[in-house]
Each structure stands twice: as structure tokens, then as C-alpha cells.
Amino acid sequence: MKVVVIGGTGLIGSKLVAKLNEHGHEAVPAAPNTGVNTLTGEGLAEVLDGASVVVDVSNSPSFADDAVMEFFRISTTNLLKAEADAGVTHHVALSVVGTERLQESGYFRAKQAQEGLIKDSGIPYSIVHATQFFEFMKGIADSATDGDTVRLAPIKIRPVYSDDVAAVVGRTAVGTPVNGVVEVAGPDVFQLDELIRKGLAAKNDPRTVVTDEHAPYFGAELQETTLLPGPDAHIAETRFADWLAQQR
Incomplete structure (x- = not known):
């Protein structure tokens, strides 16, 4: 089966391409550095020739409200x-758990718009909602940093390893379209402020994490369970502590 992976040279995409090829599929990475540009359409017709499945794990280079909306819409x-x-015959997209609850954020409004286009396209689809990747913890900290202080709300979060996400996306891609959402999350529930505090300490990052109930998350104020998946989510095996220990 030919599977084209849009964003196939990035963190998730490269892992996904490798996993699909290991299982005997023809996985083709598609990205600007392979001659495929979804914003201009360059290379799309050529790379999609003979493809049964397209998996879109691409992301906007800018998180600014207008830029990210333009990226995902176009x-x-x-x-x-x-x-x-x-x-x-099957479009698969990677999105984020809680997207529909994070509409104060320009980024998540853009992701919701992306999902709406997919649902209205008439192409059978599956949308994979993942919780925050272990590898994204620094990005969360950076987005909430002011000087040497990181302000984060004490909301619940269930981070997941990117390898585990790639595995779920891969199984979804070669399966029957669900015409709905599949969720994946990590095995452990943390408070966001505590999680980032652990991650920064492990990296000897001197920033101080301050707990602030009203601290926004990428522009959106969160409720305690905003970032948690539903009861039917696939729960991955890799624990944050084990992953963190391997990074040292």
C-alpha cells in the first residue's frame, strides 16, 4: 500500500515513514525539502500518484494567529x-486532544478549521488526537516564560511519547477509515506545572515554574481536564520518567 506522509521528514513523520516501511508498505515522505509544498501545490499530483492513503502530520512554521490559520486552511x-x-481513499490527520475545547487559542482555532475541512471533504478520513508529546515540554515552557519565570496552570495533562503516537497513526493509516476521531495519550497523569518543573530540573534549566491558575496555554485559559482524553483513548506504554532518564 502506498502511503504518502505529509510532513514526513519531521519528528512524527520520519518515525511514521520508518514504521510503515518496516511493515512492508510503501511510505513516501512529502515535505518542502522533498519537493512537495502543500501551500503552493508544488509536487502534490506527482507524489500522490498511486497513493491509497495520505497522512498529514505537517505543522505551521508560525503559531501567530493569522499565519497558522492561513497555513492550515490553504x-x-x-x-x-x-x-x-x-x-x-483514506485521509489521516494528526491533531491535538482538546482542540475543540481550546478555541480561545488561534492555533487551536486553526486546527479546528483543518478538521472541519477534512470532515466536509467527502474523502473517508480518520483524525488522530494526541496529547502533548514528551519532546514538546520545552516548547510549552518556552511559550509560558517571562524572564526567568514560567507561569503554568495546575491543570491535568497526560503526555505521550512521539514513538507511541507514530505507532497509533500508522495503525490507523493502514486500517479502515473511522470517519471520526481516535485519541492517544500517555500512561501517567500529571499537573502541567509539576510536569514542566520536573522536565526543566532534569535538564538543569534554571527557570522557576510558578503555579498560576489563570495562566494561559497558547492563549487559552484552561479548565482542569481540558487537555485530558476521553475514556476510549488508546493509552500508550512509555512513561515520562523512563523517557526522561534516557535523555540524560
Whole structure:
């Protein structure tokens, strides 16, 4: 089965391509550095020729409200049109647990818009909602940093290893379209402020994490369970503590 992975040279995409190829599929990475640009349409028709499945794990280079909305609207529209022309029978997209509850954030409004385009496309689809990757903890800290202080709300979070996400996305891609959402999360529940405090300490990062109930998360104020998946989520095996120990 030919599977084209949009964003196939990034963190999740490269892992996904490797896993699919290991299982005997023809996984093709597609990204600007491979000659495929979803914003301009360059290379899409060629790379999608003969593809049964397209997996979109691409992300916007900018998180600014207007830029991220433009990225997901244009790239998704171009991609879905090219898929329809090529006869693709399964579109898979990676998104974020809680997207529909985070609409104060420009980034998550853009992700919601992306999901809406997919659902309205007429192409059978599966959307994988993942919790925050272990590898993204520094990014969360950076987004909440003011000087030497990191302000974070004490909300619950269930982070997940990117390898485990790639495995779920891969199984979803070669399976039957669910025409809905599949969730994946890590095995442990943390408070966001405590999790980032642990992560920074392990890296000898001198920043101080301050607990602030009203601290925004990428522009959105969170409720305690905003970032948690539902009861039917796939629970991955890799624990944050084990992953963190391997990074030292």
C-alpha cells in the first residue's frame, strides 16, 4: 500500500515513514525539502500518484494567529483537492486532544478549521488526537516564560511519547477509515506545572515554574481536564520518567 506522509521528514513523520516501511508498505515522505509544498501545490499530483492513503502530520512554521490559520486552511484545501483528483481513499490527520475545547487559542482555532475541512471533504478520513508529546515540554515552557519565570496552570495533562503516537497513526493509516476521531495519550497523569518543573530540573534549566491558575496555554485559559482524553483513548506504554532518564 502506498502511503504518502505529509510532513514526513519531521519528528512524527520520519518515525511514521520508518514504521510503515518496516511493515512492508510503501511510505513516501512529502515535505518542502522533498519537493512537495502543500501551500503552493508544488509536487502534490506527482507524489500522490498511486497513493491509497495520505497522512498529514505537517505543522505551521508560525503559531501567530493569522499565519497558522492561513497555513492550515490553504495547505489542507490544496491537499484534499489533490487527493480527490488522485483517488485517495483514506485521509489521516494528526491533531491535538482538546482542540475543540481550546478555541480561545488561534492555533487551536486553526486546527479546528483543518478538521472541519477534512470532515466536509467527502474523502473517508480518520483524525488522530494526541496529547502533548514528551519532546514538546520545552516548547510549552518556552511559550509560558517571562524572564526567568514560567507561569503554568495546575491543570491535568497526560503526555505521550512521539514513538507511541507514530505507532497509533500508522495503525490507523493502514486500517479502515473511522470517519471520526481516535485519541492517544500517555500512561501517567500529571499537573502541567509539576510536569514542566520536573522536565526543566532534569535538564538543569534554571527557570522557576510558578503555579498560576489563570495562566494561559497558547492563549487559552484552561479548565482542569481540558487537555485530558476521553475514556476510549488508546493509552500508550512509555512513561515520562523512563523517557526522561534516557535523555540524560
